[in-house]
Amino acid sequence: MITVTSAEAAKILQKLNDERNALLEREDQLAWFLCASTEDPEANRPEYDMAEYHEKLRDLEAKIRAVKHAINVFNMTHEVEGLSMTIDQVLVYIPQLSEQKRYLRAKAQSMPKERQDTMNSPIIDYRYANFDPADARTEYDRVSSLLAKAQLGLDKVNQTQTMEIDITL
Numbered sequence: 796m797i798t799v800t801s802a803e804a805a806k807i808l809q810k811l812n813d814e815r816n817a818l819l820e821r822e823d824q825l826a827w828f829l830c831a832s833t834e835d836p837e838a839n840r841p842e843y844d845m846a847e848y849h850e851k852l853r854d855l856e857a858k859i860r861a862v863k864h865a866i867n868v869f870n871m872t873h874e875v876e877g878l879s880m881t882i883d884q885v886l887v888y889i890p891q892l893s894e895q896k897r898y899l900r901a902k903a904q905s906m907p908k909e910r911q912d913t914m915n916s917p918i919i920d921y922r923y924a925n926f927d928p929a930d931a932r933t934e935y936d937r938v939s940s941l942l943a944k945a946q947l948g949l950d951k952v953n954q955t956q957t958m959e960i961d962i963t964l
Contacts, residue, residue, distance in 0.1 A: 797960050801869055801882075801953040804960065808862045815855045822848040858962045865960040873956055875948040885949050892942040899938055902931035 799807065825843040830836045870882040878885060905928050911920040 861962045869958040895938045899935035903935040
């Protein structure tokens with residue numbers, strides 16, 4: 796059993812996944828070998844024990860599942876301070892706010908009336924904003940502030956609150 800923060804658990808998970816990928820790559824290198832028809836395959840056969848590799852793989856995958864499960868439970872049961880949302884909700888909220896911010900930036904930077912380019916037409920067209928760009932800027936600032944609050948709150952939880960993971964490293 797280990798006690799770690801969410802940030803530490805993410806690093807452990809990355810390390811375990813890297814180990815798993817390296818093990819699979821190494822096994823793939825050893826599971827097959829080439830030998831010319833004039834050579835003795837037994838003399839060129841690399842040392843390889845499929846059962847040993849798959850036992851190591853099962854062990855790594857069990858650890859990966861344990862870490863992912865602990866992270867999922869942590870994310871569903873711990874709230875981000877000041878937002879009244881669990882981490883898993885905030886992980887959905889942040890991309891929503893980011894998208895709103897991108898959308899509002901264009902509105903906040905727009906002019907109330909803009910001339911449109913019309914090719915080969917003697918008529919001049921104007922595009923009118925059906926909103927006040929100042930209101931868009933106010934909403935942009937509000938969403939930007941909420942996004943920063945959510946990101947900082949999530950960072951704080953990930954760096955300070957701990958979880959228990961039932962594995963040995």
